Amino acid sequence: MTATTTAPAFRLGIVTGLRFEAAIARRAIEAPPFAGTDSATVACHGPGQVRGSSAAAELLAAGATALLSFGVAGGCDPALPPGAVVLSTGVRDLSAGGKGEVLYTNRDWHRRLKSRLLGSVLVKEALIASAADPVTGAAAKRALFDELNAAAVDMESAAVARAAIEASVPFMALRAIVDGAGIGLPESALAGLGLDGGAQAAAVARTALRRPQDIPALIRLAFANNTAKKSLGRIAAATTPLFGAV
Numbered sequence: 001m002t003a004t005t006t007a008p009a010f011r012l013g014i015v016t017g018l019r020f021e022a023a024i025a026r027r028a029i030e031a032p033p034f035a036g037t038d039s040a041t042v043a044c045h046g047p048g049q050v051r052g053s054s055a056a057a058e059l060l061a062a063g064a065t066a067l068l069s070f071g072v073a074g075g076c077d078p079a080l081p082p083g084a085v086v087l088s089t090g091v092r093d094l095s096a097g098g099k100g101e102v103l104y105t106n107r108d109w110h111r112r113l114k115s116r117l118l119g120s121v122l123v124k125e126a127l128i129a130s131a132a133d134p135v136t137g138a139a140a141k142r143a144l145f146d147e148l149n150a151a152a153v154d155m156e157s158a159a160v161a162r163a164a165i166e167a168s169v170p171f172m173a174l175r176a177i178v179d180g181a182g183i184g185l186p187e188s189a190l191a192g193l194g195l196d197g198g199a200q201a202a203a204v205a206r207t208a209l210r211r212p213q214d215i216p217a218l219i220r221l222a223f224a225n226n227t228a229k230k231s232l233g234r235i236a237a238a239t240t241p242l243f244g245a246v
Contacts, residue, residue: 015160073152
């Protein structure tokens with residue numbers, strides 16, 4: 001009698017820092033039915049390394065066998081406009097506990113994503129930086145590109161990468177540019193960054209009333225954010241349901 005074996009279920013864990021990023025990912029993974037027992041789950045605990053680590057831990061505890069950091073980022077490479085997508089070759093860890101080392105993404109996963117994304121969006125294969133605090137100034141973002149060759153910067157990917165390394169599971173980061181390298185984020189925009197990842201429109205409005213000089217930049221940022229959201233939707237649709245992980 002010949003024994004038969006079945007492949008173990010693949011469980012993708014997707015970490016986002018913002019609620020709208022999580023909503024885009026959930027719409028993608030819930031659209032088509034999964035084959036067999038494979039699955040994908042999204043966790044959003046809010047922005048930053050600590051919350052990114054918490055979300056990754058939750059997914060791993062639930063049985064995730066791969067982790068994806070998914071969402072928007074600030075641009076550091078001046079050649080990348082809002083909406084361009086950075087397919088990460090690695091994450092430069094600039095978090096509080098990091099030493100600036102590069103945490104590399106999974107090569108096979110990277111190759112599968114690249115093949116699926118070509119023709120859907122403008123894709124850049126590059127390092128991203130992951131910092132403890134928002135990097136808002138144009139000069140600071142450009143310095144990350146000039147000095148560290150980072151095409152974009154976020155606040156969650158290093159934590160997700162470290163969680164994946166500790167759990168010995170594959171890791172990937174996929175980010176769409178919002179504010180380009182030459183654009184600085186106004187103080188009013190940062191006021192809208194809720195700790196739970198939700199948008200705080202009232203806080204933005206209150207700060208803008210005190211800082212009317214921020215209003216032109218807020219308008220430009222709103223258009224750029226809409227462009228980045230559309231890019232996230234396109235890449236999710238092109239790679240659903242498992243975002244190229246298998």
